[in-house]
Amino acid sequence: MAENCRYWLMKSEPGCFSIDDLKDCPDGISPWDGVRNYQARNLLRDEIKAGDGVLFYHSNIREPAIVGVARVVRAGYPDHTARDPQSEHFDPRSTDAAPIWYMVDVQYVAHLVRPLTRDDLRQHPRLMDMAVLKRGNRLSVQPVSEEQWRDVLRFGGMSELPDKI
DNA sequence: GCCAACGTTGGC
DNA sequence: GCCAACGTTGGC
Numbered sequence: 001m002a003e004n005c006r007y008w009l010m011k012s013e014p015g016c017f018s019i020d021d022l023k024d025c026p027d028g029i030s031p032w033d034g035v036r037n038y039q040a041r042n043l044l045r046d047e048i049k050a051g052d053g054v055l056f057y058h059s060n061i062r063e064p065a066i067v068g069v070a071r072v073v074r075a076g077y078p079d080h081t082a083r084d085p086q087s088e089h090f091d092p093r094s095t096d097a098a099p100i101w102y103m104v105d106v107q108y109v110a111h112l113v114r115p116l117t118r119d120d121l122r123q124h125p126r127l128m129d130m131a132v133l134k135r136g137n138r139l140s141v142q143p144v145s146e147e148q149w150r151d152v153l154r155f156g157g158m159s160e161l162p163d164k165i
Numbered sequence: 166g167c168c169a170a171c172g173t174t175g176g177c
Numbered sequence: 178g179c180c181a182a183c184g185t186t187g188g189c
Contacts, residue, residue: 011187037172060187118188136170138186167189174183 006052007149008043009066009132010106011059011140019056019068019111028108029073032141033081034089036101040141045076045102048141054106055144055152057132065115066152074105113157126151 010032012018022030035044054070078099081087094100114120121127131142144152153159 013187039172062189064188135188136186138171140186169186169188171186172184174181176181177179 006049007055007144007146008048008052008072009055009057009130009142009144010070011057011132013060014058015061018058019070019108022056022070022106023108025108029105031079031103032106033079033103034087035079035103035140036089036091037138037140040139041100041102043141043143044104047143048072048104049075053144053149055149059140063117065117066112066121066156067115068111069109069153069158070106071109072104073107076102076104079103110158112153114155116152116156120155121152124151124155127155 017030022028032044035041050072052072054072055066056068056070057066058064078094078096079089079101081089082091082094082099082101083096084090089101091100116127118133121130121133126147127133130144130148131137131139
């Protein structure tokens, strides 16, 4: 399904890691670590490539919203936090020889001029069936179609965004 | 804070 | 391999 997908939506709880936290990283680059769901893991490991676009979504807050844009700068590689006993994402089953969990590196690009709340997204016929709006959806990394990507940027006030993402 | 939906675990 | 119990996610 995700074959040839170039665009993704990634969820993060802003109290844990917000788009501003990403922006404040050196060069705006951070590993997207700590994903512990096999479906999302498969996307991180197999599908998501450097150069892909990312919609940054703030979840689990009063007004969840797509708040900005990032790009993938490094494709999937083993998530080292799974090997760190001090990490809350430590998984003793994962080894260097046979890593279980993967991550990608993402780089901050821009905040949306206007963040798009769930209500905002539902206003638009082509966005109302985004996976993130589906009831019970828990996938923290999910594919986004090119049409959805373009619409999110446009409705978010980003029409002038460089297309070299 | 509530709770529905979902993914994972583990007994059998 | 089934499935009930449990833990987590995440909107509301």
